[in-house]
Amino acid sequence: MALSQDLSKNTKLERYNSYLRRMNNTKLLAASSKLLFRATLLVALLLVFFFTLNYPIGGTGVGGGDPNNHINNNGPFHTTSRFFTSGFYGTGASWEKQVRQSSTPRRPNGFSILVTGAAGFVGSHCSIALRKRGDGVLGLDNFNTYYDPSLKRARQKLLSRNQIFIVEADLNDSPMLIKLFDIVPFTHVLHLAAQAGVRYAMKNPQSYVQSNIAGFVNLLEVAKNADPQPSIVWASSSSVYGLNKDNPFSESDRTDQPASLYAATKKAGEEIAHTYNHIYGLSLTGLRFFTVYGPWGRPDMAYFFFTKDILQGKPISIYKAHGGAEVARDFTYVDDVVKGCIGALDTAEKSTGSGGKKRAPAQLRVYNLGNTSPVGVGRLVSILEGLLNVKAKKNVITMPRNGDVPFTHANVTLAHKDFGYKPTTDLATGLRKFVKWYVGYYGVQPKVRKETSSDAE
Numbered sequence: 001m002a003l004s005q006d007l008s009k010n011t012k013l014e015r016y017n018s019y020l021r022r023m024n025n026t027k028l029l030a031a032s033s034k035l036l037f038r039a040t041l042l043v044a045l046l047l048v049f050f051f052t053l054n055y056p057i058g059g060t061g062v063g064g065g066d067p068n069n070h071i072n073n074n075g076p077f078h079t080t081s082r083f084f085t086s087g088f089y090g091t092g093a094s095w096e097k098q099v100r101q102s103s104t105p106r107r108p109n110g111f112s113i114l115v116t117g118a119a120g121f122v123g124s125h126c127s128i129a130l131r132k133r134g135d136g137v138l139g140l141d142n143f144n145t146y147y148d149p150s151l152k153r154a155r156q157k158l159l160s161r162n163q164i165f166i167v168e169a170d171l172n173d174s175p176m177l178i179k180l181f182d183i184v185p186f187t188h189v190l191h192l193a194a195q196a197g198v199r200y201a202m203k204n205p206q207s208y209v210q211s212n213i214a215g216f217v218n219l220l221e222v223a224k225n226a227d228p229q230p231s232i233v234w235a236s237s238s239s240v241y242g243l244n245k246d247n248p249f250s251e252s253d254r255t256d257q258p259a260s261l262y263a264a265t266k267k268a269g270e271e272i273a274h275t276y277n278h279i280y281g282l283s284l285t286g287l288r289f290f291t292v293y294g295p296w297g298r299p300d301m302a303y304f305f306f307t308k309d310i311l312q313g314k315p316i317s318i319y320k321a322h323g324g325a326e327v328a329r330d331f332t333y334v335d336d337v338v339k340g341c342i343g344a345l346d347t348a349e350k351s352t353g354s355g356g357k358k359r360a361p362a363q364l365r366v367y368n369l370g371n372t373s374p375v376g377v378g379r380l381v382s383i384l385e386g387l388l389n390v391k392a393k394k395n396v397i398t399m400p401r402n403g404d405v406p407f408t409h410a411n412v413t414l415a416h417k418d419f420g421y422k423p424t425t426d427l428a429t430g431l432r433k434f435v436k437w438y439v440g441y442y443g444v445q446p447k448v449r450k451e452t453s454s455d456a457e
């Protein structure tokens with residue numbers, strides 16, 4: 001009995017102890033869950049804080065990068081998280097006011113134009129020209145770091161002085177694009193945002209797919225659903241002619257032999273444009289730009305980094321074609337291209353669909369915008385030497401197999417016939433204007449300034 005009583009006491013005691021242990025465990029578990037929850041919250045907040053600091057604008061950030069110092073080493077990364085753009089940036093009342101003001105025309109029957117890549121080279125020039133004639137212009141740019149973003153920021157300031165607001169977002173940010181089309185009934189889109197550069201495509205192929213294909217499709221998806229649907233004018237490239245042997249290049253020449261991934265993505269853009277025109281009635285005009293140069297240009301382009309390297313006494317490489325012939329380009333001055341873009345916008349017919357439904361056949365066009373007079377790279381360098389008053393250290397080398405083509409030459413008859421496109425700036429004149437801008441912008445030596453001071457610009 002005593003034993004059984006003892007046993008029963010012990011059993012109770014054990015049960016009681018086990019109960020206490022369970023209670024403690026439960027408390028411990030609850031306490032550790034709380035701790036875990038708080039720690040997770042803290043880590044999440046820290047991550048948001050970190051990303052907000054590092055990628056504050058339209059999703060620029062990590063990427064392939066390029067050892068070439070003309071291209072920013074951070075490289076572009078075009079997939080913008082929707083969270084970062086739509087969630088944190090520009091959705092308040094004052095932001096909407098800026099969007100509306102910027103896109104409101106100031107002339108009777110003026111356009112309301114969304115310019116993508118507005119902080120870029122051609123985009124900034126076109127935006128200002130359109131604004132000056134009274135159109136409403138809203139910019140869109142992701143300010144990626146493919147080349148020095150401070151140059152894009154400087155262009156942004158210039159646009160801001162012209163009452164043009166740039167929304168900082170990526171083409172792949174659908175919620176942001178939809179929001180913009182909800183706020184503004186855009187009559188036109190001038191789509192110039194792209195991953196540019198022929199040679200860089202071997203270093204960071206994905207960035208071309210992200211911008212030039214995925215981004216373009218995203219824009220078209222939003223545009224086709226918009227009501228009204230805008231007319232779209234967009235930048236294709238002379239590079240679509242690839243290994244085409246006909247000279248000069250006409251729009252009807254073959255474009256099925258791209259020599260670089262850049263060219264292939266631009267060619268893909270032309271086919272994609274056909275599809276959206278065919279199914280949804282979007283009015284689409286592709287412009288094949290031929291090596292555009294000028295003030296506020298792109299530091300990754302040869303004329304720009306040759307100038308920099310010549311001034312710094314660094315050697316430059318001048319490419320010759322594989323048979324030994326000189327490499328040549330139909331260098332086209334930016335003001336001529338701007339006139340071409342505006343001519344294309346002015347003659348663009350309205351899209352025929354609405355809310356994603358086609359009502360009738362719509363306009364589909366493609367035009368060359370070149371200078372019609374190719375110049376060898378050697379000649380380009382001699383002009384720069386004259387303007388800079390510095391002898392270049394030249395290495396003539398066979399063109400590396402990096403996507404370059406040996407020559408380009410535009411036939412612009414079609415653009416001339418349809419909207420009076422007529423380039424008027426030869427390379428020497430255009431480069432003088434570029435050098436004048438360059439020495440002013442970068443504060444270069446007075447010797448160069450003197451050489452270019454006769455220019456009235």
Ligand SMILES: O=C(O)[C@H]1O[C@H](OP(=O)(O)OP(=O)(O)OC[C@H]2O[C@@H](n3ccc(=O)[nH]c3=O)[C@H](O)[C@@H]2O)[C@H](O)[C@@H](O)[C@H]1O
Binds near residue numbers: 196197239291301318
């Ligand atoms: O028309 C286009 O569609 C493209 O034009 C531009 O490409 P490209 O015509 O290749 O211009 P760019 O790089 O300035 O080279 C100029 C010349 O210098 C030669 N070149 C180049 C580098 C070098 O080190 N040495 C050299 O001789 C080179 O072989 C070439 O002959 C845009 O970058 C591109 O985004 C796209 O818009």
